[in-house]
Amino acid sequence: MVTISCSKCRNVPELPEVETVVRSIARIVGRRIVSAEFTCARILRGDPDQMSAMLAGRRIRAIRRRGKFIVIELDAGHCLVVHLGMTGKLLLGGTPGRHTHAIVNLDRGVLRYEDPRQFGKIEVSRGLPARVEKLGPEPLEITLAEFAARLKGRKARIKSVLLDQHFVGGVGNIYADEALFRAGIHPLAIGARLRLERVKRLHHAIVEVLTQAIEKGGSSISDYVDAEGRRGFFQFEHRVYQRTGEPCVNCGAPIRRTLVAQRGTHYCAKCQRR
DNA sequence: ATCGGTACCTGCACGC
DNA sequence: TGCGTGCAGGTACCGA
Structure with a gap:
């Protein structure tokens, strides 16, 4: 369901x-x-x-x-x-x-x-x-090289880094969770310790998830509508966000929820590694 | 500079 | 039925 x-x-x-x-x-x-x-x-x-x-x-x-x-x-x-x-x-x-x-x-x-x-x-x-x-670069415009370079100095958990608007501007709780899932990276992983291959996957996942969400007119859970009052449809594509307890779309393991930076954080413990 | 924690605020679901 | 409580998370700001 x-x-x-x-x-x-x-x-x-x-x-x-x-x-x-x-x-x-x-x-x-x-x-x-x-x-x-x-x-x-x-x-x-x-x-x-x-x-x-x-x-x-x-x-x-x-x-x-x-x-x-x-x-x-x-x-x-x-x-x-x-x-x-x-x-x-x-x-x-x-x-x-x-x-x-x-x-x-x-x-x-x-x-x-x-x-x-x-x-x-x-x-x-x-x-x-x-x-x-003072906002960080646009996540849809930043190059992989710059993304990797900026991540090098960050000792915080990757989810916190993604939420930091000085790192990149525009990623929030939903798309941080969704991008990390698609990249197979655990939200508690330390930003600076990610190997280049995983940084590359993350950079790609962020672009992919944001682009797809824009195409669907955003996510509407309850409140969000555009200026015409139209709802978005990306909530149907959420793979971890607000799916606590439901089976992972990759492996069937239950999606877990924890707190990172005081924010509800959803992930698959099997598919997302530290 | 970076990091983690807290405050702000309202509408809800929930439990008694 | 009705009311109190907990929870959701953007940015700003604090001290370390």
């Missing part, structure tokens, strides 16, 4: 989900921001009135993703930067609800931010914010 939903363990927007959102709002490029309202201080970096003033009248020049950040480029080098946190949604149109914390009125349409858990962040900046600048 395949578990496709578990409300206890809702998914989180990682690179493929953020990429899907970015693509789904791409059509607002060229539109102008008329006004913006922010109603929840917790999710803001900056003063709401000042942010509104910086946005009003600006035209949207481009929308792109950097790690798990959504970067909406405006004229004069200004950026509207959104991080979805755990439960954030960026939606086009629709009716504002209890968890709507930001409304950006465009010359045509409305961009709306919702976030029940308020772990997301919105900011307006000149150029890229420092925390976005």
Whole structure:
């Protein structure tokens, strides 16, 4: 039996989900921001009135993703930067609800931010914010040589390293588990000690799993939808994540769960070696 | 610089 | 039925 939903363990927007959102709002490029309202201080970096003033009248020049950040480029080098946190949604149109914390009125349409858990962040900046600048390389762009070189100095467990946004930007809990399974590497293995052959498999697995997930529109366990409210389908391809106790797709051994870096970590003890 | 731990927050399933 | 409790995990931040 395949578990496709578990409300206890809702998914989180990682690179493929953020990429899907970015693509789904791409059509607002060229539109102008008329006004913006922010109603929840917790999710803001900056003063709401000042942010509104910086946005009003600006035209949207481009929308792109950097790690798990959504970067909406405006004229004069200004950026509207959104991080979805755990439960954030960026939606086009629709009716504002209890968890709507930001409304950006465009010359045509409305961009709306919702976030029940308020772990997301919105900011307006000149150029890229420092925390976005400091992100590690994009996992879909980093070369094997650079990936291996960066891993050399890391004495932490490989799962922790993958979750570190300064190592690569965009991998989160789901895709770290899935990539490690596909590479046959135990999540507790020490990053720097991995032989080149295994590093190569990991690099390949990360690219493969992220690319496939983007093709499927991301993973939807419970919360995640794109700007149109569409769910993704990659959850059907999960081989270890949230499959605790179920048989490994390779060997039939039960999938195990442990904690690494305080995060639920799913793996096959038989197929993934330290 | 790197590492491990903690705080933040809400909605749920669960058990009594 | 109803309420308290535990759990999920993004980033930021802390001390070592």
